Amino acid sequence: MTAELTAHQLITQHRPTLDQALEAIRTRAYWSPHPEHPKAYGEHGSLDAAAGKAAFDALLGTRIDLGQPGTDDWTGDEVSPYGIALGITYPHADVEVLLPAMRAGQRAWRDAGAETRALVCLEILKRISDRTHEFAHAVMHTSGQAFMMAFQAGGPHAQDRGLEAVAYAYAEQIRTPDTAEWTKPQGKRDPLTLTKAFKPVPRGIALVIGCNTFPTWNGYPGLFASLATGNAVLVKPHPRAVLPLALTVQVARQVLAEAGFDPNLVALAAERPGERIAASLAVRPEIRIIDYTGSTAFGDWLETNARQAQVYTEKAGVNTVIVESTDDYRGMLSNLAFSLSLYSGQMCTTPQNLLIPRDGITTDQGPKSYDEVVADLARSVEGLLGDDARANGLLGAIVNPDVKARLEAAAGLGEVALASREVVNPEFPEAVVRTPVIVKLDGAKPDAEAAYMSECFGPVSFAVAVDSAADAVELLRRTIRDKGAMTVGAYTTSAEVEEAVEEACLEECAQLSLNLTGGVYVNQTAAFSDFHGSGGNPAANGALCDGAFVASRFRVVEVRREA
Amino acid sequence: MTAELTAHQLITQHRPTLDQALEAIRTRAYWSPHPEHPKAYGEHGSLDAAAGKAAFDALLGTRIDLGQPGTDDWTGDEVSPYGIALGITYPHADVEVLLPAMRAGQRAWRDAGAETRALVCLEILKRISDRTHEFAHAVMHTSGQAFMMAFQAGGPHAQDRGLEAVAYAYAEQIRTPDTAEWTKPQGKRDPLTLTKAFKPVPRGIALVIGCNTFPTWNGYPGLFASLATGNAVLVKPHPRAVLPLALTVQVARQVLAEAGFDPNLVALAAERPGERIAASLAVRPEIRIIDYTGSTAFGDWLETNARQAQVYTEKAGVNTVIVESTDDYRGMLSNLAFSLSLYSGQMCTTPQNLLIPRDGITTDQGPKSYDEVVADLARSVEGLLGDDARANGLLGAIVNPDVKARLEAAAGLGEVALASREVVNPEFPEAVVRTPVIVKLDGAKPDAEAAYMSECFGPVSFAVAVDSAADAVELLRRTIRDKGAMTVGAYTTSAEVEEAVEEACLEECAQLSLNLTGGVYVNQTAAFSDFHGSGGNPAANGALCDGAFVASRFRVVEVRREA
Structure with a gap:
């Protein structure tokens, strides 16, 4: 490399x-190199x-020119959920020019090897991390997340998930050595000897469809x-959330160039309103x-139609929490209240269906009827969000x-147990800020099933009365199998119920959090330790992230010669 | 386990x-625990x-009763390519009974863990290995391979590939620990602590469609x-090659039972003539x-239609050898002659198209014209197969x-350069034994392209005259991209041509053997060291085998609790 950024520096x-x-990723103990505290930034170039x-404000109303080939126009009309029109435009690509340009640098990138x-x-x-405060505003004003959440989930937690993917990708590629000497004994004759070289090769151009x-x-x-x-990577952001990914692409292009690689290995595909370029890009032969991340309908469409590509989808699901019994009633209520409120339930991991026996539950505060549990939960949410400043900070x-x-x-x-x-x-x-609604449903009534068996994305949860713990587990199984689930939670003090819930999650393949009453919530997963999704339900x-997430993104080509 | 075969013994x-x-699999040096020499067997229970x-002969004319549930009938009409009617019948399954029975033992098998x-x-x-001589006859009399090849490829080499898959599967599953303690600092407050358990869980029932x-x-x-x-595994053998897989299933069921597991975790699905059960099984929801291995048409059909399953296909391809120059003309000719002859070219790895510059090649024996190269290769094949006993031993x-x-x-x-x-x-x-045919084609003629650009499975190769090395490389690229290739070979003394061929294989994703003149052949790959196929071309x-081949066959379910 004749580059500003040398291999030695890297x-x-x-x-x-x-x-x-x-x-x-091997121990899955806690670790992160990206600080969660806003005050941790400001030194060492961050x-x-x-x-x-100030950096975010300076972006408003500007054109973000990424220097991409094939830019035939400029597009962008993001309006923040907080009411600000960002007024930022981005390159609109002529893909007939951009895609070939993205392939030009692939050989050098391939030959650089897994470590580089x-x-x-x-x-x-690292450079994105240094600009975490700027990215936080960009995420806040596209997703509607409150600042603190945009800062953490959009900053360090996202960077952690990126780094985790890099670690898995690296580990996967070095499972096969660069070279091997192969000597096969032939009895009294000379052995057969071969020199073998193995090289990870990319699939082609990867398409990231943002949410x-x-x-x-x-x-x-x-x-x-x-x-x-x-692989080269083309990033197609959601039209309402272009900025965070445009900045990401900009940083990536800059670093690639400084390290002596073609910046066109990473490019942005912003679209005009209603253009729906994801669908046309997804079936192009260059896209491998x-x-x-998004709706089940388009995810299924991609899996069915983009047959030339390896397709990784995160779609809709219906997340369940079984509330059967607890030895920390208050902790349970406050933990659940937070889970339902965070980012107005607009997380793929937010619980939707709370399955509660119609005969009530046992707790450390004595038995509680179904109605009491729901009313107490409603009060917990009200208490959590009673103060408007705190509510804004949580809800976004x-x-x-x-x-x-x-x-x-x-x-x-x-029946509305808690009104929004x-x-x-x-x-x-101008921001639309709403507290969550909790609706009571009878799990035994067929007309209720239509509601609780579909994803109702947003600040809506259903307190579903069930006949028994066994009924709850059966409904949990059916929900995961038919609708999918990113998360499952359960509260129980019964070893028998715990085992039944665990077995349901193992068989239907969903990630389970048991008896969370403190500062960890069912909707949060930590990179390097928790798996996000299982890949085994709809x-x-x-x-995120395991070997399967990276292993098919490259192939290994072997060249063998007689030694 | 209350079993004859204890964990300690295993x-x-x-x-x-x-x-x-x-x-x-980490070093990819030579290794095998399965002896290749027929005389190595006979001790330690083998x-x-x-x-x-004698064991094979005793099977002829019998019913192989695997003790499978849902056996509604008996079927089987294998006739050896060597003329013997095997007269063996196998259980025909009522899948409505068999598939549920296969799921019954999955929980215990899952909970046994990756090591067990x-x-x-x-x-x-090991038990299959002990019966390698018996399996050799079974493979010979279903595939038509000559005895020695049936012994080696159907015995130790197949066992090696099976063991390699087990090693990859085990390594993949233990990448995530069974448990983790997760402690996240919270400044002056108490840290957040979770206990996490991770368990590999199967997809469901796996279907193996044999060739x-x-x-x-x-x-x-x-x-x-x-x-x-x-996973439980249902083996659907090719109707002409049931016996080797029926014996395999029999051994697997026996070992599973002895180790305390449900033998129905492995079962056979033999079919009646014309029943085509692979297609109906492949789309059942239980099959995940x-x-x-087989035709491109059915492989493509599976990939398109069996959407509920992870589908691994090995289909047809067109394998190319570029003959540009050599410093060991005789070694090249004898190596190629062997490759074309082995098992009558009925390997997915046998070269089909030999691309030779029409102006001839340079060799250590002086320049050779296109016609001379083809004639010399024809003579090499004739020499190799001149003796009928030797020919039978090689051709099958x-x-x-x-x-x-x-x-x-x-x-x-x-133009026929070498007649069969x-x-x-x-x-x-009664065996149909034929030597290979070599046909001369002009690569520049469009009507020739129809021949050399389709797979002609069997003892047929085309000596394709090309304009230049560059023309050969270009045709190689196009062949891999459009038709796929399990193997590529090249003979060249030019560093420039070598690099061009290598680059073509890296970009089009095909496994390359360079200048093989000794006892290793382009159509043979060794488990634990060589990859069979790349997974990156049609x-x-x-x-076989890498992380991607195993990583999606299971998922990991996490259960987390407050510590």
Whole structure:
């Protein structure tokens, strides 16, 4: 490389981090190199809060020119869920020019090898990390997440998931050595000897189809897994959440160029309103890998139609929490209240159906009837969100009118145990901020099933009365099998019920959190330790992150010669 | 386990072998625990040549009753390519009974864990290995392979590929620990602490669809990869090659039972003539993994239609050898002659198109014209197969009438450089034994392209005259991209041509053998070291064996609790 960023620099700066990440995915103990506290930023070249805010403000109303070939126009009309029109435009690509340009640098990127690719990815992540405050505003004003959540989930947690993908990609590629000497004994004759060379080769161009709610968190695993395995990556952001991924692409292009590689290995495909380029890009022969987060309908369409590509989808699911018994009633209520409120339930991991025996539950506070449990939970949510400032900090804004419409319709589905209320955001008066609704449904009634057996994405949950713990487990199984689930939770003090829930999750393949009453929530997963999704039920065909998520993004070509 | 075969016995007997296999797939140096020499068998409980033959003879005309539930009938009408009607019948399954029975034992098999599953698989392989002589006859009289090849490829080499798959499956499953303690600091507050348990869980029932030519070699990787990852396995053999897989299923069921597991975790699905049960089984919801070796048409059909399953296919391809120059003309000719002759070219790895510059090549014997090269190769094949006994030992028998018809039609496709001749097999006079045909084609003529650009499975190769080395490389690229290739070979003394061929193989994703002139042939790959297929071109969507071949056969379910 004749580059500003030398291999030596990359190794010195990032190899220790890569090694720590490799160790973390092996032990799955807690680890992260990306600080969660806003105040941790501001030194060693990172932007502090004020600088980050200023950097974001300076982007508003500008054109982000990535220097991409084939730019035939400029597009972009993002309006923040907090009411600000971002006024930022992005390159609109002529893909007939852009895609061939993206392939031009693939050979050098392939030949650089797994370690260099991993270290370049770590440099990209480091520069993004330095701008976490700026990215936090970008994520906040596209997803509607409250600032603190946008900061953490859109910043360090997303970077962690990107780094985790790089670690898995690296580990997978070095399972086969670069070379091998093969000597096969032939009795009294000379042995057969071959020299073998093995090289990981990319699939081609990878397409990342971003989502509205978690542009970086859901975008980074696929982006970095594909890039680290030698592929070029085309990022197609959600039209309402372009900025965080455009900045990501900009950083990646800069780092690639500085390291002596073709910046066109990473490019942005912003689209005009209504253009729906994801569908046309997805079936092009150049596109060999697709990562997608979004609706089940388009996810299924991709799996069916993009047959030339490896397709990784995270789609809709219906998440269940079984509430059977607890020895910490208050802890359970406050934990659940937080889970239902965080980002207005606009997480793929938010619980939707709370299955509660109609005869009530046993607790450390004595027996509680179904009605009491639901009323106490409603009170917990009210208490948590009673203060508007705190409510704004937890809820964020409703991301789009569809979610608002679903929330409003939910009140008509059953008896409302907790009504949604409007919260005013004094800083952003145009933001649509709503507290969650809790609706009571009778699990035995067929008309209720239509409601609780479909995903109602947003701040809506159903307190479903069930006949018994066994009934709850059976409904849980059916829900996972038919609708998919990113998460399952359960509260029980019974070893028997615990085993039944665990067995249901093992057989139907869903990730289970048991008896969470403290500061960890069912909707949160930690990179390097928790799997996000299982890849074994209809909610997602892969998990973040495991060997299967990276192993098919490259192939190994062997060249053998007589020694 | 209350079993005849205890965990302690399994560990003592097989853990060292598993460890050696894990080391071999890491270094990819030569290794095999399965002897290639027929005389190596006969001690330590293994059958010697006479006992193996006697065991095979005793099977003829019998019913192989596997004790499977749902057996509604008996079926089987295998006739050896050597002329013997085997007269063996197998259970015909009512799948509505058999499939549920196969699921009954899955929980215990899942809970046994990765190590026990691997060791049980190794015990199955050990018992098969002990009966290698018996299996050799079974493979010979279903595939038409000559005895020595049936012995080696159907015995130790197939067992190696099975063991390799077990090693990859085991390594993949233990990448995630069984448990983890997760402690996240919270500044001055108490840390968050979770206890996490991780368990590999199977997909469901795996279907192995066997092929006629290599029932064990191509069947074992999928069978053992799926079984070792916790799945039940239903084996649907090719109707002409049931016996080797029926014996395999029999051994597997016996070992599973002795180790305290449900024998129905492995079952056979033999079919009635014309029943085509592969297609109906493949789309059943219980079937979650499919391994298939066979025609492109059915492979493509499976990939398109068996959407509920992970589908691994090895289909047709067109294998190319570029002959550009050599410093060992005789070595090249004899190496190629052997490659074309072995098992009458009925290997998915046999070269079909020999691309030779029309202006000739340079060699250590001086320049050779295109015509001379082709004539010398023809003479090499004639020399190799001149003696009928030797010819029979190399060629084996034509496996079915389709191959014979293609061979006969090939002579009409161009100028015949080497005519096929009939060889009499004195031991089996009904065997159809034929030497290979070599047909000259002009690569520049469009009507020739129709011939050399389709797979002509069997003892047919085309000596294609090309304009130049660059023309050859370009044709190689196009062939791999459009038709797929299991193998590529090249002979060149030019560093420039070598690099061009290598680059073509890296970009189009095909496995390359360079300048083979000794006792290793382009159509042979060694388990633990060579990849069979690349999974990156149309000939196969997976490689034997790598992480991708096993990683999606199971998922990991996490259960987390507050510590």
